[in-house]
Amino acid sequence: MTLTQRSSQGWRLDWPTSSGRRFATARIKSLPADFFVDEDLSLPGDITDGGEHLCLRLEKAGDNTDYVARQLAAMSGCRHFDVGFCGLKDRHAVTRQWFSLYRPGMESEDPEFTRQVAEHWLVLAQHRQARKLRRGDHRGNRFELVLKDVVGDTADIDTALARVRDLGCPNYFGSQRFGHGGANLDKALTMDPTKLNRRGGRNAKKRGRGRSTSGSSDTKNVLYFSAARSWLFNEVLAHRVENGTWLEPLEGEPGACENQDLLITGPLWGDGGTEAVSVQGEIERAVVAEHPQLAAVFSTTRMKPERRPLKMKPEGFEWQWQGNDQLRLTFWLAPGQYATTMLDDVFDITDATTFTGENCANSVVQ
Incomplete structure (x- = not known):
């Protein structure tokens, strides 16, 4: 998929890389053991x-x-x-x-x-x-991945992987979250956002041990809402990647007195839009304003705006060539960061498995 390719409905489902291009092609998940994940509860x-x-x-x-x-x-x-x-x-x-x-x-x-x-x-x-x-x-997840049929210049690949190790890469949500061809985003446009306000433990207790007749519908509404929120975050991050500001804080960044690694964030849209102000707030509102139908999903919810780091940086990142076309990678990621997103910053990845629909769990583990 090229950087500008969009679904038939117009949703962009692939976003700019940190370097502006990908350096190789590779295949993942040829075998289940090629994608090993160990959850770190701690x-x-x-x-x-x-x-x-x-x-x-x-x-x-x-x-x-x-x-x-x-x-x-x-x-x-x-x-x-x-x-x-x-x-x-x-x-x-x-x-x-x-x-x-x-x-x-x-x-x-x-x-x-x-x-x-x-x-x-x-x-x-x-x-x-x-x-x-x-x-x-949990604290995060430890990964051991094997990429097969790697095609590309090994020196370029090593340099690109070293850049990810040392500087990090854009912290996009994985495309699987949006459903096949952006189907979950299409559903978000037609759902009733007010139903999200009726979910929660209190109602669940009132229902007792029986099943709620609306439970399945509520669960899907949350899925579609999450997809809409994640997609808008990706669009804001893509804008920052394209103009070269995704690694530096802008005026108006919320929590600017906190740890530097947490300063550079993007919006998880909610009631009132974004917590950012000044230059950063203007940028985020301008990007979301380009998608008024999706922004309208948040107008009747009571979901509080939140923030998410623009950068993901794997810990303990090591890789080893196994012949000329196979690569083993080991690393650790924090919750909510996606291994396939990290790989997408360097490789044009082909998933050897078949995408199974809107409820398929993300390859990058949470």
Whole structure:
């Protein structure tokens, strides 16, 4: 896909790279083992080995996170939303991930339940804790990836990868979030944003153990809303990449007295638009104003504007050539950062798996 290519509906689904071009082509996920992800929970203060939630660390391949969560709920007899996890992991990968299950007063049944789970997935560890795992509770994810059929000048590739290691790359949301051909963005234009204000734990408790008739619809509304918010962020970041300001703070950056690594951010649009003011606020509002239909999605929600770093910088980034056309990469990313986004800054990537639709989990793990 070229940098200017858009879907048939007009959505841009590929954004400018840090250097203005890609240096090679490569294939990813030829085998599940070519995309290995190990979730780093690292919450020793919360792990007291006691509480109402049973936490299991599972290794899985061929199953995405939501599927496993629903299966665990069925096996345990709890509701789907009583199963917690820190982020979505791809189906087409080997992933290690924590799940929590609400099982109050059932400690004596844990060994038998764990044995049942082990018939489906490898159980690597377990403990009990006082609270449910929630999105972003983990420190990050460690990746071991293998790129195959790499075609390009090795010196150029090494230089480009060293640039990512030393300076970072644009922190775009992955294109999978937007659905095939931008379908999730199309849906965002037709959804009822006010339904987002009725979701949450309180309503879930009132519904009791039965299923909500609107639950599936609410979940999809959140998916479409998130896609709209993410796409607008990508557009603002693309503007900053194109004019060369994505690595430097502008006047009006929120939280300008905080750590320098957190200063350079872009908007996660919400009620009132953006928290940025002055020059930066003007730029962000001007970019979003080019997409009035999508901006209108946020006009009736009570979603607070938030910020997201414009730069992603992998930790412990190393790579090794295995012959002339195969490359092994290892690195660590913070929650919400996407491995395929990092790869896209250097390579024109072909995914050996087939995109399966709007609810496919992002290849870059959360």
